[in-house]
Amino acid sequence: MAVDASPPPQWVTDLNSTPTSKPKSSFPDPPGYTAPLSAKQRSQSSKNAAVRQAPTTEEMDTLKMKKAxxxxxxPAKQLPMNAIGMYMTGNSLQIFSIFMVFTLFKTPVMAVLALQRTFAPFETPGTSGRMIGVKLVYVLMNLMMLGLGVWKVNKMGLLPTTRSDWLAWEGERTWSERAVPREWL
Structure with a gap:
């Protein structure tokens, strides 16, 4: 067999070789684009990265408070979406609306019960005094979610808010006057 000794096509040569310079273009680089670094630039940037200092405890406490x-x-960010969902399910007793209301009650209760575990990663000696306010806001936001659940249960007619809902506990009415004599009854 004879081996063809012809040179490879130009596109193969271009693909295997690195460009010597950036191609001239009339368009600027898009925002956020960084050109690939050369070996010399990479070694300089790695030296600068090694100089970076660890954050102080005060900076870490500030960051932890922001995250807390x-x-x-x-929960307040979830409130509008849950309100729309509750409105869209209607006021009739259906499995979907009952499930939604159950979830609306269960989620905030479970969140409040897990309060200490939720905020444990943010507890440090520097943040312990400020965490009380954060936890209080968290509980209030979950109470707002429970309030939405109570509103939905009331709209479904499941809350006993009228006198007729309590008739089983009412006694028999005694009459002070009668229109007919007792003998006729």
């Missing part, structure tokens, strides 16, 4: 506040306000 984000976690405390998270």
């Amino acid at each position: 506040w984000e976690l405390a306000i998270a």
Whole structure:
């Protein structure tokens, strides 16, 4: 067999070789784009990265408080979506609406019961005094979610809010006057 000694096509040569310079373009680089670094630039940036200092405890406490506040306000972010879902399920007793209401009651109760475990990663000696307010806001946000559940149960007609709902516990009415004599009865 004869081996063809012809040179490879130009596109193969271009693909295997690195470009010598950046191609000239009239378009600027898009925002956020960083050009690939050369070996010299990479070694300089790795030296600069090694110089980075660890954050102080005060900076870590500030960061932990920010994250704790984000976690405390998270139930309030779910409230509009749950309210729309409760409105869309209607007021009739169906399995879907009952399941939604059950979930609406279960989630905040379980969240409040797991309060200490939820905020444990953010507890440090520097943040312990400030965490009380964060936990209080978290409990209030979950109470708002429970309030939405109570509103939905009331709209479904399951809360005893009228006099007729309590008739079983009412005594027989005694009449002070009669329109007919007792003998006729």
